[in-house]
Amino acid sequence: MSDNELGTFLRRMRESVTPAEVGLPAGTRRRTPGLRRAELATLAGVSVEYLTRLEQGRDRNPSVQVLGALADALGLSLRERMMLRRLTKEADGGDPLLCAAAPARGSGVRPTVRAVLDRMEPAPAVVLDWVGDVLAHTGGYARLAGPVGLLDGERPNLLRYLFTDARARVAYPDWDRVADDLVAQLRQEAPLRDPYVHDLADELTLTAGAAFTDRFSDLGAAARRVGTQLMEHPEAGPLRLLHETLAVPEEGQRIVVHLPADDATAAALDRLNGRRPGALRAVRRAV
Template sequence: MSDNELGTFLRTWREAVTPAEAGLPTGPRRRTPGLRRAELATLAGVSVEYLTRLEQGRDRNPSAQVLGALADALNLSLTDRMLLRRLTKEADGGDPLVCAAAPSLSRAARPTVRAVLDRLEPTPALVINWIGDVLAHTAGYERLARPLGMLDDERPNLLRYLFTDERARSAYRDWDRVADDLVARLRHGVPLRDPYLAELADELTVTAGADFTDRFADLTMAPRRTGSQHIEHPEAGSLRLLQETLALPDEGQRLVIHLPADDATAAALDRLNGRRPGALRAVAMGETG
């Protein structure tokens, strides 16, 4: 992992924002579609020399005012502004709100969380920790995931399965989008100096190569709370699922719930669970807002 995450973030975003998006004329002789360093410095009201020091990692402690001005100039979303602050604090030695107070890596779900899972049956739902270990799941998720190979390992991990198991690419019709989201959640949800993150990142760097490392290096990717997946299931056929994610921040865990996106998927999941059609109801996209 880079030791200049803040500088990489600023440079990546500067090169991604077009002059038109920043309200600047494009000009006929531009060699890059992004902003020049001098243009961003002018928009943010800082000197080019200071912005250079930030991007090169020679200054890692910008003020809140400077961060706000840079975020405004780059048109950052709230999620990306939070990541910018997080990277700034970690570059300065750690953010007590993100690093020091972060819970230790969890290996089990609380009994009350397991009780919630019981009440979600037969919906496919699972609890994962911040590096993607599967800690608990419904029987509905077992029937969905087991034939795909997701639960074959003694300690299943979603990222390890997605990037290293050949069956994952056949299972997920939208593999690239699922991979983007999982890696974005990994980057945004875990303190960057966490030893478990480093161990998993090092493993996937070796086993998955550029498929993982390019995504992990892309600081512009942000995780989605809701999303969709298209799965080719060996027993149930083509499934279109919507995904809702609920955070359990005190434990560093997430509850992930998969819902049928159409009537055909709802009926297929009912058959997979040995139930008459109608136990699960399709959720229209308009209902997820």
């Protein structure tokens, strides 16, 4: 991991904004993609020298006012603004997710969360921690994920499975999109100073190479918390699933629920679960 992620994020955001998007002429002989430092500095009301220090990591403690001005000038989304604030905290030696009130890894799944899972049967639902470890799941999830190898091993991990198990690319026809989402979630949710996160990132860097590192270095990527996922199941055949993510922030966990996106998938999941047709009904996305 870079020791200047705040500066890298600012530079990448600057380079992703075209002059036309902020009302500036494109001009000629532009060697820099997106905005020049001088242009962003003028828009944000800061000096070029100060912006240079931020991007180069020589100043890691900008004020809230400066952050807001830069975010406004760059047109950052709410998620991007949260990422900017988080990277500022980490650059200053703190981590908003590693404080006295933050949950420790391995804290387990609360009985009430397990009770929620029980009531979700036969829908495939899983509890994940912020690094993608599988902590608990429904029987429906075991029947969905078990045959593709996702639950193999003593402590299954979605990222490790996706990047190191050849079966994952068969199971997920849209593998690239799934990989984008999982790595973006790791970047946005995991405390990056956690030794376990470092170990997992180092492991995947060695085993998966650029497929992981290119995504992990993309500070601007945003994970989808809802959406459609395709799956090629060895027993149920092709599946089209909607997924919804429910946060359990006190524990650093999330519940991911998969629901059939069409009638064919609903029928296939019913057969997989050994239930009468109609136990699971297709969910229609709002247009």
